[in-house]
Amino acid sequence: MKELTKIEEILLLAIWRLKKDAYGVKIRQHVSTVINKDFSYGHLYDALSQLEKKEFVQRELGEVLPNQRGRRKNIYSVTELGFAALRKAREVNEAIWDGIPRFAFNNRGDNE
């Protein structure tokens, strides 16, 4: 299984958190808030289709709503494979950050 990239990690977590609301608009909003800058739809759908190809997420069509001319939103959910990848990513992350306190980089981080 391949390593998750950071953006994939963020997306997977977002989808998991949003549950039934995990479709384009909401995912984008969530990600934009997390990374604190505007995350474009082009970028979003590109990353989503990558995830789909790796079978980390699956997509199903939402219900038909009025005023959308029959267009339906895609609702994403994390697959078993996706959860496995997330677990692994968390282990790696914890390993990386192990023993480093939060305030370690507050002042230039020279630790003589």
Place this chain on the structure above:
Amino acid sequence: MNNHHPPRIARWLVKFFSGDDQANSMIYSFEEEFYIIAKEQNITRARMWYWIQVIKSMPRFTKFSICWEATMFKNYLKTALRNIKKHKGYAFINITGLAVGLGICLLILLFVFDEFSYDKYHDNADRIYRVERQGTYQGKEYHTPVTPHPMGPALVRDYPEIKAAVRFDYNDIPIKDWNNQSNEERIYFTDSNVFEVFSFKLLKGDPATTLVEPNSIILTEEMAQKYLNTKDALGKILTVKWGEKDISFNVTGIMEIIPMNSHLRTDFFASYSTLDNLYGPERLGTWLSNSIYTYILLDKNADIAELNKKLTSFIEKYLGQTYRQVLGPNINLNEIIQLHLRPLTEIYLYSNLEFEPGATGDIKTVLIFLAISILILLIACINFMNLSTARSASRAKEVGLRKVVGATRNYLIKQFLAESILLTAASLIIAIFFVLLLLPAFNSFTVKEMSFNFFKSPLLLVGLLGIAVVVGIGAGIYPAFYLSAFEPAQVLQKTQQSGSKGGSTLLRKGLVIFQFSITIILLVGTFIIMSQMNYLHNKKLGFNKEHVIVASVNDANTLSKIETLKNNLKQNPDIISVGASGRVPGNKSWSDTVFRREGWTENEILIVRHFAVDEDFVPTLGMELVAGRNFSREYSTDRESSIILNDIAVKQFGWATPEEAIGKKVFLMTSATDNITMTVIGVLKDFHYKSLHQAIEPLGIYQNPEYINYLSIRIKGKNIDKTTSFIEKKFREISPSSDFEYSFLDENFNKLYQSDERMQQLFGYFSGFAIFIACLGLFGLAAYVTERRTKEIGIRKVMGASVKQIIFLLSKEFVKWVTIANIIAWPVAWLLMSDWLQGFAYRIELNIWPFIIAGITAIIIAISTVMYQSVKAAISNPVDSLKYE
């Protein structure tokens, strides 16, 4: 709220770039957020957000759509191939038609590019100009590229924006080869800076100094091999004959062959300084004689319009005095002579003056070619569109089913386009083979050396791919939109399909009619050109051009012994008579001079063409005298002061009848005041001494043994080879060292129509191809229509229709279309061809016959194309046809 739409263009961009897979959900997201912003803030903000979002997403979108298309492309390709396999016949017709059309188009494009490439290879091409003279003298306009010797240097001296001037003075000189045989070659004497201005290439030698010293010569490797028997001729001596003298030239350089696409080509450049000795200072210094070409190189920032203005004072400065001395003090110098600067790159296509240094092209021909090639390609494309839409009925079900299973219109359009591009690509490959096959013949036909090489010009490859895509899309776009628009519910429900919906049938008819109109125009053109050429070849010229050998008299020795030569020749029983003259009919250049007649004032003049003859010339060529007599040895005055005019000259001199002119005096004006008085002793019936493009002009012939250039020898129609070698032997007896050059009078005359003949052949070929392509289309269409009517025909037969009736039924429609095409084509052809005929002073009257013949030919061809299908349908067993479907 709902009447506030997101920006349409932006939305379309999203749709277009997202690939079908994700498009809907993506637009959904865009829109939802758009409306949220519109609600919370305002509509302008929302729109702005939409646009910014789209632009931001663009890079990812592009990547997206490329990935998507690549996947889909495989699918399009598979479907397209399947379809082609399923309908092999249609595919064959489509591919053949397009291949022929593309092939013709490619050949002509090669030709056109070559014509436009003339002289463009010079690095300074856009800054080099040729100095030409033009003006009106004694009521006659002239325009000529030849200039006086001192003009070039004077231009450089006086105008700082003229950086350099290069002069070319050509002489046809016999050169001795290593076996001591001599051959005449054209040597261009040119200034030493020629390599600085022009991009001719030197293989050996220093471009800056090779042509500085007198008696320096540069030649090509071929010529070095021919005359010096070595390719490495640097430092060798080349001997040429200058009159009776031998002159030695040092070979100071070897040059590359001058490219074919140059208006000035030669194998020899000699140094201009050589002319100091050959011509002498007086001839080189005069502003009165014009014989050389002057090219100037302008500064990068030179203003050509400004320079043209300044040249008026240049003429005044250098020519004013001399011209007034010679022509009188009251002349209008500005009217008599102006300088005209012609860009180097325009010489070949736009200039067709007397005394051009080489053959020139014609922009009009190039444009006609281009137009025809586009028309032929258009016919081929129309075939494609026609067949595709005609088959729409059989494909409607396919489209319907695809839509039901979930294909979008976008997808179908792309699929149809892929199919047509695939067909075009296949045709293009065949077309390339076609071109490679025909190129040698086409090259000899156009007298060019064009090559078709991808590796040499990547531009060609890109161009070809471009053509394939443009033609593929051009021909496929209409069927693609038309076919993809079917409503699945309708097409799947109906048993009788909607293939012949009103709109599309009309269009299809229109296209067939258009195709045939073009074909008929080409056919009419071919017929009219053919009959005009026939007329040219058979028109009575006023003399007998058959069985006359014209031999050149080149050197002074032969000229002085011409009477002996004539008598020697007459000993042969196969030679009927021999006449000498300065010009022969079919020559291209004719000198003219101002004449007056007795009783005219100083203001009345007539320009008369003239040449020298001897007593035997008129009878040898079989010309007819309408009054008076021929020159005769019995009258001593005939040699000095007698003239024979042609009928036109008599009329323009104002004499009522030819008889009235006999015995009258005319004056050949040698300058403003001096003249030679001549008595008219005879009047010739008008004969065509120039091509039939030109009207016969006033002409006078007189005797002057010094101006003899040709011997015309009338022979009997048999033993021509033996007679020719006999003549050669007699020439060699008189002057062993000189060349014997001869030609046949009728061939010379026919050469004047070479370009017309080429036009005739081309029109023939083009209309042939156009008919072929149009017939392919018609054949396909007929096959389709008959197939669609199989059931109808079966029922008709069961009800008792005869085979004849059914054939008539099926052919009727097509005959109707071709007839309409005739009606459209005739007036257009009439206009075009009467314009072409304007170029001939003597021409056939346009009558209805070529039109009727072309029309009937088109109808017959159309019927026979359709016939195969109709007969097949008509004789088939109704039982089989009713089982159909």
